[in-house]
Amino acid sequence: MSNPYPVLTLPFDIISQIFVYCLPPEDDALPWRTEAPLLLAGICRDWRDVALTVHELWNTIHLSLRPRSILKVAPLLKFWVPRAGNLPLSMSLVYKSEGSDTAAATRTLEELLDVYAPHWSSIELKIPLPTLIGLSPPEEDLASLRKLVLDLGAGWLTNRDKQLGDVFSKAPKMCELHIISGPSAKLALPWEQLTTLRLDNASRAECLRTLALVPKLVNFTVTLWAGSPGVSGSVLPPLSRLKSLTFTLSHTRGPALLHSLTLPALHHLALELQSLPEITSVTSLITRSPCFLRRLSVRMGLGWTADYFMQLFVTLDSLEELEIKKASQSLDTGLGLLKVQPHLLPNLRSLSVERTFHVRENAELLADLLESRWNIPATVSLPVQLKSFRLDSPLTEAPDADSRAVLRLARLRAEGMKIQIRSSFWSWFY
Template identity: 30%
Template sequence: MNSPFAHHLGTNYCPTDEEIPDIRALLVEPSLRLQRLNAKIAELQMALEKLAEERESLVVYMDGYKALISPLRRLPLDIIQEIFLACIPTHRNCVMSASEAPVLLGRICSSWRAIAYSTPRLWTQIHLVEPNRFYGVDMPSVEAKAAQRFAATKMWLDRSGDCPLSISLICGIEDAEYTSTTPSHTPPFSQALIPFAARWQHVDFLLSPAGLDSILGLVESDVPLLQSVKLQYDYPLEPRTTQLGSLGMLRGPRISSFCGSGNDIISENLPLRWAQLTVLAMTTAGPWQSLMTSESALEILRRCPELRTCRLTVNDGMESGVPSLPAIELKSLNTLELHCEVVHYTLFHLLDRLSLPELRNFALSGRASVPHDFPSLAKSFTGWPRLESVDITSNTFSKASLLESFRSLPDTVQELKIHDIPSDPGAPLITSLDDDALAILTPTDGLHPQCPVLEVLDIVHCTDVTDEAIFRFIAARMSDEFETKLKRVHFRCNRGVVLDILPSLQPFIENGLDVSINYIVPFKPRSSPWQGLLDAPIDDLRFTEY
């Protein structure tokens, strides 16, 4: 539309008083046309809304009849039950929550609820959490929730029929001083489980004093199906220590796996059928809290000839002597993990007395007790011809013993993880892991490196391994001349970046290598111009500083 004012559009031009009537005259016809268009649009919108209502009514009518002939309605009961069972978590026990199976399945419709409630296998797993009772909580509210969960637990387990049960229980924390003035009316949740003890198959109990008391009366005949037991008890036991020794349920005829956590649970005096154990774990919240010495660990291992997996927390004092027990052979042991706060020479004597021909996975963590050379793991590695995974703390060794251990790694090792624990703040830096250790694993001039089938290397907190050494290692291992290629390399460096090698590693990454090299980023203080103001933006660091 031609107009004498068209060239002023989009500018800051201000018309004169004489020009304003002319501009208004130009808008008369467009305004009438706009009104006609708006009226037509409104008419069409009403027609569309009427058609949409008619369509929605037709869809509802058709969906009702389609539902009658839905294939899901005609599925056999056993197929529906298998689908329901596939909804159950496989990596843990079921939670008492309407957000996941099996409770969720009963919230869909009445027919599904009937099927879910009448399928015992859906209710064979349960994770049970007892509410805490301590000063500051609303005790009536806690008691109501506890009573509700207690009753729900019984209903849940009643639905499991005669099936074996997998149960995990976290007992509530009780403030003795507070509960003495406001006693609980709900029994310990472990009491709700006692009537079903004959069907326990796998149990994982984090016990309170009241929870421990409730299971002390169980004997081996009460748990005929029990196969695996995990007990955690971190309260000061005092007189309860002797009671644990009479925990008769631990002599269950089928128990093959025992995991204990807590000072006094780590004991060779537990009434276990040691000879039939295939899995044994005895740990504490911190290695320094363990009451197990290398000698007592060796005594326990002597009783367990069928072990396949073993995890122990060992605490040898300076007064500990060399284990005097004879050497033992564990023909089936596949995994051995030893955790210590301070590694003493006695631990290496323990390893020297173990013959482990089938060992595949080995882990040793802890710091050296004194700054002198400890024996290396060379002798042990030589006796473990099938070793595939090694996880050790480099600070356990002097540099010389660490290099000797590296040179003795079996050719079968596929995964290697090294923790280079940083020194305490203010202490001089002591590290045994440097470029020389990595060079043992790096092919050079066609020479056969250690661990020729290595696929995974993970080094944590390394300080003295340089970027150049990391690149040489990766490039040599990924070269066409080397048959077994790396799959994953992770470095977490306790220093800043010196040489950025990631661009040079890009060809290997494109070929599938998983590379992660992380550095400590120096802290850079920033001062926001909004500091001190109540209306400062939440993310004020995004703003430019002046």
């Protein structure tokens, strides 16, 4: 009788590799019976024997738990973890508390953190602040923990001088932290070793207190409260290693925070700018730091004038990549400045535009600008060519496919400029 599963006729190392390729993406929450490796172990006895022997199938586990399911996970881990053999074990946990949290669920969470402390690589907890404070720290260090996400809801400390428990204070490899609400600066964490930090729903004051704790910070993403106060005299010492700063909701709030920062290593900045004073906050940061900004992603306002663009462009001599989001028709003013004043953004290599308004694209202006930055005249001392242009505008009306401007753009792309225009009307530039 022929083997109903021909894969079992292959050499063991080939079968093992095929089984490993069956594993779901790392961000999938395991374990599910419909996913590898449990699925492979349930096909038949022969497949089960192979799956239980391949340690690479079991050295990673991702758990997504709630109080009603957390009590069932201990037996599963007792089955799962030994299958990894001597391989390093990587474990991630997403735990979301509910109004029906019980003391038993909290104890089981403590046991998971305690028994498997050396193996956790990523932990995400959505729990009330009092529950976090009540958790006992694990007996062993969280030796593998690299990323921690905490959603503490609306709970706050009543005692301003009180510091939270030290559940995650002994994590020698932790470098990434994401706090969703809550008094971040009060957490007992290895702040001095963090390189990536994200704060959501933070006040400006809390944000400044937290930044003062992270001297090695490289990447910072923040969403400030809508009610955060404006400019004040509070200024932090320079954050000498911070290279990337992103405001997820930044209009008026983000620029206010910039007045308190000095970032000499800043390379990438992403934020929203509506008014001239907000643009001034960016140019002041660059001048005060001083920094060599390489990449800027900006959501521009509707009423930008030539003065707005000039105020921004004149301080960006080091800029290599410019991304403009939610661009309105007023962007043409800025593009026109770049065309007629080649000394602006002299190191620009990549320009990306995202339109969100129904406008008729000025193809002649685009062709003029790209040609001026590609075929640089000898009389102009631009150090680099503009090598990449992208326009993403599904509602944009395009000119005729055989118009002179479109033919000029096609010629530039044939000469080597990377031009990508995403629009239902510009299909020949996809």
